[in-house]
Amino acid sequence: MRAVRFEGVGRIAVQELEKPAPGSGDLVVRVEASGICGTDRHILRGEFSSRPPVTLGHEFSGIVEAIGPGVTRFKVGHRVTGDPNIACGLCPSCRAGHVNLCESLEAIGVTRDGGLAEYVLVPEKQALSLPADLPPLYGAFCEPLACSIHGVDIAGLRPGMSAIVLGGGVIGMLVVQLARLAGATRTVMITRQAAKRQLAEQLGATASADPSAGDAVFDICGPGGLLSGGADVVFECAGVPDTVALAPKLARRGGAAVILGVLRPQDRVEIAPLELLLREVRLLTSFLNPFTHARAADLIATGAIDVAPLVTRQIGLEEAPGVISEPPPAGEIRAIVVP
Amino acid sequence: MRAVRFEGVGRIAVQELEKPAPGSGDLVVRVEASGICGTDRHILRGEFSSRPPVTLGHEFSGIVEAIGPGVTRFKVGHRVTGDPNIACGLCPSCRAGHVNLCESLEAIGVTRDGGLAEYVLVPEKQALSLPADLPPLYGAFCEPLACSIHGVDIAGLRPGMSAIVLGGGVIGMLVVQLARLAGATRTVMITRQAAKRQLAEQLGATASADPSAGDAVFDICGPGGLLSGGADVVFECAGVPDTVALAPKLARRGGAAVILGVLRPQDRVEIAPLELLLREVRLLTSFLNPFTHARAADLIATGAIDVAPLVTRQIGLEEAPGVISEPPPAGEIRAIVVP
Amino acid sequence: MRAVRFEGVGRIAVQELEKPAPGSGDLVVRVEASGICGTDRHILRGEFSSRPPVTLGHEFSGIVEAIGPGVTRFKVGHRVTGDPNIACGLCPSCRAGHVNLCESLEAIGVTRDGGLAEYVLVPEKQALSLPADLPPLYGAFCEPLACSIHGVDIAGLRPGMSAIVLGGGVIGMLVVQLARLAGATRTVMITRQAAKRQLAEQLGATASADPSAGDAVFDICGPGGLLSGGADVVFECAGVPDTVALAPKLARRGGAAVILGVLRPQDRVEIAPLELLLREVRLLTSFLNPFTHARAADLIATGAIDVAPLVTRQIGLEEAPGVISEPPPAGEIRAIVVP
Amino acid sequence: MRAVRFEGVGRIAVQELEKPAPGSGDLVVRVEASGICGTDRHILRGEFSSRPPVTLGHEFSGIVEAIGPGVTRFKVGHRVTGDPNIACGLCPSCRAGHVNLCESLEAIGVTRDGGLAEYVLVPEKQALSLPADLPPLYGAFCEPLACSIHGVDIAGLRPGMSAIVLGGGVIGMLVVQLARLAGATRTVMITRQAAKRQLAEQLGATASADPSAGDAVFDICGPGGLLSGGADVVFECAGVPDTVALAPKLARRGGAAVILGVLRPQDRVEIAPLELLLREVRLLTSFLNPFTHARAADLIATGAIDVAPLVTRQIGLEEAPGVISEPPPAGEIRAIVVP
């Protein structure tokens, strides 16, 4: 079978590999859709820890093609999404139920072979059902949605609250929808590209703003601003120092800023402790998808979250190395690979 | 001015009273709308503690007609909703921030003169702004909505969860909408009258059922049921022993039942402790509206909660004693008095 | 090796079995101590689901005697405690992180061979380290302590709160200590035997009472009572209908009752819904030990929880069938088997 | 009567004033003890917003000398502690129950006359009972303790967790005790002065360290460190940029840092977002004492918190201006003024 192999910093190519065979408790999944994510680009540049040579692709779904001994919940022909993050179950974090903080985390598509291939091996514990009649591309959004759900859980958003979302990528577009789902009556998307602001409003943002157009804090939180006094929750989904610095300033008294963005190891951001204290703002972080993948699959299966407008390109495996090697073009939300 | 006076068990009449004069920190509010609630009927029957003679009406809104000295946030002509529940600030519950559990609670329309009158006195601390362009009847729903919000807060409903609502009165119809707002992807209304089931589905319930039609637990939670395995949260909004008994049985493993219904003091309900334990079900109660009235006003002001279909009758002050003396007619959700 | 075998309702005996051999990821543990618990008696009477023939014993600790392939964290000679409850990882409860509510739960000493034997097989994921210099009997208390910690977590006890503990068995004695550890400034033990009340006071209860001596609710929560107004949290640790009925009545406004006791399937208890509502009391249940076993091991290893006075008898394997067949004698807290 | 008056930046003196007369709902309290706090020094230097001329002193207790009309819960002769922070009840923060974040907060001893005087006026809602037999100086610790309780509540400390406390002032010494009370089995005090480290260990810290002695993060959280892997909760109680920067680095995976320290408006601190994200550390702030003053009074009344060793000097009113004008001498925890 063909697979997109990461071979070392800067080296990526489609190669021919053996089709995987299912071990005990394993599913072999024929990949229907596999998303290309910023993390894949980070891996290629050596900014995110991986274990080459390895097949990339941690956002994928497909059809069960074969099952190993001991598999009880899935049959050949089922559609499934794979939760890529495999916790060890043995470290102190796992023992405390913080599986996303596992000290020996394995991840499909990062440290073991992933979904940018014709077939991928998925332990039964990492697989979740999707309906047979779901459009095949949608399943690739379960992973980013599961991470976004975790962020919204951490934020404690409740009906009648307000939210600001910084960054109009796939995470930002999913968080906008989740904020609406969680009852936010006002949600403001802040991103630079006008097309993304428009899409966000179509997906449920009640307003949007361009952060480069002026003093975002004053324009939004000042008297007469879009959200005078600030938002109950600010979600940082851009992954750059500027937005991390902005996030707590946009939170209202008693509010929270939740960082979802993955910055570079060397990035530093300045905070103003007294300002946080006097307003008792919480600066939170949200990492991966602990126990949220099933809810993500359900929200996509029921159509509660709309992912169709997030597919900006559909490409083949052969094109994937090139797409990963380049920064995303303007307007791109998600390129989905159909092997 | 005219006012609906409760004079003692079974005795109620419209009477002529002095228009109230504002003391320090007080607003005099010209009532635009005042809801008739089951609690008014309980008071008339002597089943709910009150302090006659007193003007009834604890769900009201109107226009500020005069202000007393020291009032800073409201001006004559503003539209306001009144939070009827006045905590003492001195008792242990108040000191712990549980203002709804105040040991010396006063309530406008229960222990002091309320909104079933041309004018009502409202301490500034109990008043909240409503927009000038809101249809005047809507403000009367802030109080039941604030109670419903408290119930949903207590339940901890999050996006992707499921809910069951028992009882299709005004509380049930508001909770259905709040459950949708809080991200419930499946909400089942259980009530006996078909018209109420229909209205609930129109307001966001994804399904509905008649509890008298069979074995509700099996039909809903059994294999192939509407919510196989049960709901993440069950809201009891009917206020009768049958529904209280049903509620925890309809909750899924790890789920919760939240009792909002006010039963009679003598009512008793049997639970099965082992069933609760093995599924680790929580049986919770939700009383009044602590710190939720502002959110309620906001949800109504922004139209996030639809109250128009809940007004089933609009009547004058003179008709109110009769309406309170009778049980609500079939199909009634809320009779709103316009003085 | 010798093992205490449950063969069917009412049938229990010590038998000679093969010593277990470690499969992949398994530890073989030489048992140093194994507690006899009420659940063992329930199993023998057919009141608790099991899978005979099986070796009993779900509260045990010992020394690693052999390890199977793939074991990374333990070496031969290490002292370990075993978490008996093995979640499937595949069911909806497991996927949601509620591992204690697993729909296919296996339990060492209940559905697979347990610690009332010379040796027991423990998957590495179920084992936790204990210090080499810990008195060998103490490890047998990790499992009941882990369950008790879960109950205290659910209760949300915070410094300065008050607690009532119903039932002076091992669970009650551990909860008394945990309540003190969690900052309860007043903890009242309610149990019938004077010796148990005395022990509770020695372990940190600030007072105690005999429930059969009068009207417990009035005596404790009434004016001038031990905890006038009731307790912030009431822990039901007796496992009988009387104490379940009592628990919510002893909770203060805004307080909670947490049921830990395992009742019989047929037991029913009456509640008074209006009383719960007006005081907004929560009726909670706590089942097993999700993600708390490591904390239990740590609290015992550091001596923060004192288990020495809870060992009321130390017996050999041969005596175990007799002890399990009889109700516990007066004064018994825990009989520990040393094989 | 004599009172310590703040007259403007750098100007402070004892002056003769009229003894206050009780208005409606007021208590006149004869001050028994009044603490001098870093905030008084900040006010004198113009670094903390105040409203001169005003009598300082926001940590005080004393005996009710006179009561105004409408007072129901206190009698002349009662001992009380005063909660200095008076929320308006009208702003959005107050309506949401976040009274410590009130947008129009008044504070006794900051914006209105305080307890560094022979008598102080206290609204009944701000007063809480203390026992008649409590040593008179102890009541002055209720306010800092109430703030510390809020910090520990926010942290979510539970039995078996670990804590680090940065800064050995009165807040740090109270947090050490609260951490122990909340069940922390390991608490490390980090402060520069050896005498303070010694006192912390005497009050319940299980270890201590000098932050100037090396690389605190490595020494404490590194392999073989005092708390290898870091602490579940880190409390910043020193109020300087260095300790704010240190706090999140000392937190373990899934842990939290709670900032209690009041920095200067111009202080900035650098954070490393990726490090926070990968370990999902929360950076929290804790401001004032919302709904915790009664618990503080209770913990001091019952002796659960030991404040005697925190009184390092007892002085008269005349000495107070000098003490406030100077930085605290080495070893000082709290100077208590006895008027």
Ligand SMILES: NC(=O)c1ccc[n+]([C@@H]2O[C@H](COP(=O)([O-])OP(=O)(O)OC[C@H]3O[C@@H](n4cnc5c(N)ncnc54)[C@H](OP(=O)(O)O)[C@@H]3O)[C@@H](O)[C@H]2O)c1
């Ligand atoms: N925590 C987790 O578990 C988790 C999981 C998945 C992904 N992530 C991270 O989440 C972040 C978002 O992921 P993604 O896939 O949505 O990334 P993405 O497609 O790169 O989207 C980020 C968006 O941020 C916007 N942006 C960039 N700089 C900005 C600025 N200064 N102000 C406002 N907006 C700015 C950009 O849109 P404009 O050009 O319109 O400004 C861009 O589209 C990434 O850092 C990713 O690594 C985290």
Ligand SMILES: NC(=O)c1ccc[n+]([C@@H]2O[C@H](COP(=O)([O-])OP(=O)(O)OC[C@H]3O[C@@H](n4cnc5c(N)ncnc54)[C@H](OP(=O)(O)O)[C@@H]3O)[C@@H](O)[C@H]2O)c1
């Ligand atoms: N906790 C609080 O803070 C709070 C605040 C306000 C009100 N309440 C209480 O909440 C409850 C609901 O208030 P409401 O104003 O909505 O009352 P309501 O108008 O009387 O509505 C209750 C509904 O319950 C349904 N019902 C009655 N018996 C039922 C049964 N056996 N099974 C299923 N449904 C049944 C009835 O509809 P069908 O005829 O269609 O069955 C009825 O319309 C009352 O008890 C009220 O006192 C509580």
Ligand SMILES: NC(=O)c1ccc[n+]([C@@H]2O[C@H](COP(=O)([O-])OP(=O)(O)OC[C@H]3O[C@@H](n4cnc5c(N)ncnc54)[C@H](OP(=O)(O)O)[C@@H]3O)[C@@H](O)[C@H]2O)c1
């Ligand atoms: N939820 C969980 O995860 C979990 C885990 C382990 C055990 N459990 C359950 O927790 C319960 C306690 O376990 P245990 O091992 O401590 O049991 P135990 O040794 O049987 O102790 C229960 C104690 O309750 C007291 N008691 C009985 N009737 C009482 C009454 N009417 N009022 C007050 N006290 C009464 C008895 O002492 P006196 O004779 O002094 O009254 C008895 O010692 C059991 O039901 C057990 O099955 C639950």
Ligand SMILES: NC(=O)c1ccc[n+]([C@@H]2O[C@H](COP(=O)([O-])OP(=O)(O)OC[C@H]3O[C@@H](n4cnc5c(N)ncnc54)[C@H](OP(=O)(O)O)[C@@H]3O)[C@@H](O)[C@H]2O)c1
């Ligand atoms: N959030 C709230 O509600 C609240 C309430 C009251 C007070 N506060 C604030 O909390 C902070 C503590 O109050 P406090 O009265 O305890 O103050 P304090 O007496 O000044 O104590 C602070 C201690 O921090 C230590 N310290 C200073 N620099 C340090 C460093 N680099 N590393 C480690 N320790 C250092 C000092 O002891 P060594 O000399 O031994 O290092 C000093 O004793 C202040 O900022 C205060 O304004 C906040």
Ligand SMILES: [Zn+2]
């Ligand atoms: Zn792990």
Ligand SMILES: [Zn+2]
């Ligand atoms: Zn009160």
Ligand SMILES: [Zn+2]
């Ligand atoms: Zn399971």
Ligand SMILES: [Zn+2]
């Ligand atoms: Zn305020």
